[in-house]
Amino acid sequence: MSVRLFVPGDAGALAVGADDVAAALGKVAARRGETIEIVRTGSRGLYWLEPLIEVMTPAGRVGYGPVTPGDIESLFDSDLLTGGAPASRISLASGFKRLLSGGPHPLRLGLVDEIPWLKRQTRLTFARCGVIDPRSLADYRAHGGYKGLERALSLGSAALIETVIESGLRGRGGAGFPTGIKWRTVAQTTAPQKYIVCNADEGDSGTFADRMIMEGDPFVLIEGMTIAGIAVGATKGYIYIRSEYPHAVAAMEAALVAARRGGVLGARVAGSPHDFDIEVRVGAGAYVCGEETSLLESLEGRRGIVRAKPPLPAHHGLFGRPTVINNVLSLASVPVILERGAAFYRDFGTGRSRGTMPIQLAGNVKHGGLFETAFGVTLGELVDDIGGGTASGRPVRAVQVGGPLGAYFPRALFDTPFDYEAFAARDGLIGHGGIVVFDDSVDMAKQARFAMEFCAIESCGKCTPCRIGSTRGVEVIDRVIGGVDRAANLTVLADLCHTMKFGSLCALGGFTPYPVMSALTHFPEDFGVTPPRLQAAE
């Protein structure tokens, strides 16, 4: 009988050798005369254990990681194919080796679902990621897929939008606007054509949840977009994926073909009177295209120049038509909300941040990966407890939350609960849920300078505070670092940040002051400033 083995095909796993591991598995199995079937999945999100391979056993899936091709032979010797339990027919060699080693293989992690890091999570959006074969519609259905669409069709547009509003789901891209309200606005418009646009331009450093979902569970995004289309009366959807994500592009393309073939995309979706189809579009390396209006310009074939709002995309969006534009995670959370009901989802979370957030731990962190949990967990728990501190073993000095436009938080603020309002109250943002950990070797003045430099590189150029302010910002920080008229230049920097924050058209110029000012406020010593003076201003 053939044994099922699971090897991630996720880009993060490929980057650390998952393909080589899969090839070695095949080769060693063939030589030993074992029949195996290798299923390429997404990643479970425990990246420090990648490549993490799993084997199906009667008790469940047993994991091993991080595996290198050189480990495969010894894994087979330790009864890999039965998950480490000696098979009834023990080969003499393997039995002997087990006896000698006297225990399970050092890479054996036990039942994957029981790994504490995974077990502590509340996986709603990521329930299937790393579990199923992302190319198989049948596997998706077997794991609860398309139940949300079924329910959406039975509810009808108005009731289904009500469900999304009641769930409390807010935009996971960072802005946190209630998803259901956006849908209702578009549903109330009359137009010959409406669009659903999925923002998969996940450019924030420290974030990779969109990529993981697209590579590991692409059908959930297709289902979410289809539900959105039915809700607002749109027949066409676009997924705008950044060009830095070639694996996600390929996975989505393949899933779209399979969904069309399976009758859940295209004309008369799932036998309903609704038509809905989706096309993937690839970005071209502009960070600002993650801003929704800039993304729409790009989709229309223009420079990714931000549009002034109003009019809102809900009224005048893609090609001037009413458009729902949502982040990948917002749309991917919709199927479970429809399947389990608004109350089920809303019961997770805290305050006005309802449901779960896929949080991404990255940078210099020991246990980096994707941790989906209800809002409300503190930053300290995430970094020290779940993340396990730094990979370098040195003390954590700062974390940047929410990407290049997010604030740097010192240890003193590690009691901040992870929710939209709590972070805003401390001059920060949760953004797309990325947390980048830095140890005590970080130079915060350099990080502040980089924030301005990045803004200058990526500014679309439409508004002056962002276009000019970022370049002036780099120069002013250089003067501060160089000790030139420091006090006066810090006043200029604060003033410049104020202008950018309130005078920029979009979040690029408007939020760049967050990393800059937070670095200055919390780590003044790195700017050559004696701490007491600035702390008084805090």
Next chain:
Amino acid sequence: MNHEPWNAETANAVIAQEQHREGSLLPILHAMNAVFGCIPEPAVPMIADALNLSRAEVHGVVTFYHDFRREPAGRHVLKLCRAEACQAAGGDALAARASAKLGIALGETSPNDRVTLEPIYCLGLCAVAPTAMLDGRVVGRLDAQRLDALLTEAQR
């Protein structure tokens, strides 16, 4: 990476293939980039004609996006992630090492046209930082040794 020399007929075929899409300029430019390794200057008026745009508009789009090259890259393209998560994991030192070993700055192509070294702002592999991409292949957990292996491969 193999790219074709400029050929107006091929360019026309590329345009014709993508033109039917809504907002087809980016797909056309991506296809051009894939075929010729860059957006050749003579392609600009052809695209403008086909889409009823001005040459300035097409030029504006070509120059706005980092992906669209004006000149073909070297035989190999090594992209090093320079964003915060990779900075936190030691990416700065690796970028400096790559520059020094190849004798070119980020954004430059080696004089023998073998390798183009480029910064990239996030590959979404931030939990296995520092990361790089060599001709479309992703590499994580870079250290000096793994970087050197990549550099050797890129110089072939």
